[in-house]
Amino acid sequence: MPRFAANLSMMFQEHPFLDRFAAAAAAGFAGVEFLFPYDHPAGAIAERLQRHGLTQALFNLPPGDWAAGERGLASLPGREEEFRRSVERAIGYARALGCRTVHCMAGLLPDEGERATRERLYVENLRHAARACGEAGLTLLIEPINTRDMPGYLLNYQGQARRLIEAVGAPNLRLQLDLYHCQIMEGDLARHIREYLPITGHVQIAGVPERHEPDRGEVNYRYLFDLLDELGYAGWVGCEYRPHGRTEDGLGWFAPYRRHG
Template structure:
């Protein structure tokens, strides 16, 4: 059965961030993910996980100046030193929480940017990240993001991401496949899952088109969950969606899976 991770950056926002761990555990989640932990000390996050019997599935490297619109550094020429520092900033959090998957955001392409130079920078920075993180058993992830939610982002398509993984050529680099973004950009989710699942290190979901609960809209998620199981996927499925109203009230979709969640899942 699918193993789900509550995304604490989008879900449970009716609670303060550090209180979201307990709220997710009370609803039956045994794993969580979020965008960024850096407003809190690593041991503070780790303690919340321990207190609530939760496993950390994923978080992101620092993205640059988020408030100013930056969405990652990895593909930005001239920012290599900042990117290297971001890897070292994330590592203590991964070690403290036992998190074994870190998402590296590529960044927004400036107007008129040399995309070939961005590609070279991206590949070099990803190689640096995996060289630093793989000895700790950490897998680096890259995620195609749709152009509607994040205009100008460097990485949009599944095949594009898998081609970059092949070019980097390291087993600890995989693709974070968000089915919400993929449906908006490409559709044909089942075929893409069949084609790419071997290179997918993490899945995420959200209803399409409004990024609400995965219980309505144009994607038949219960059917896809069964197919993902049949493919032998062993990772987590991150619930990166914005609840329509209260988070707990919208978890009817989760009820069939709640009792089979495991804090020991891969």
């Protein structure tokens, strides 16, 4: 049975952020993930995880100036020192939260003619980040993101991610396979799961096309959850979706998987 982590950046927004941990545990989740922890002291988050018996499955490295539209630093020329500091900051939070997996956002590509240069820098920065994360016992992830939700993002396809992972050559650098993004960009999800699961460190889900609950829309997630079981996937499945209404009211899909007690 897949292990599901509630994404607290999107789910349970009826509650203040630090109260979402209790809500996720009450709903039966064993793990949580979120985009960024940096607005809160690591100790405050760690206390909520411990109090509610939750595992921190994933969070992202600092993305740069999110409010100004930045979506990652790893491919941005002239920001190498800032990127290295962001890696150290994320490692500090990961240690405090007992989190074993972090995601490195690539950044936006302003001009397709710069792709080769930006990808070379991305590989260099990923090598540094993977080495630092490896020394801390962490897995580092990269994630293809669809061009509709995040126009201009450098990384969009699973094959592109695999090529970059191979170029970096670090054993702890793996794929974050987001089935919502994959369906929009490539489709054929069962084939993609079979092909890319050997290099996958984390899976994420959402209904397509509205990014609501996984039982809304065009994807048969029940089939895909069974496929993940069949293939022996033992990692987390992050529920990175925007509830259509009140979060708890949309968890009917989760009833067979929820933690009891």
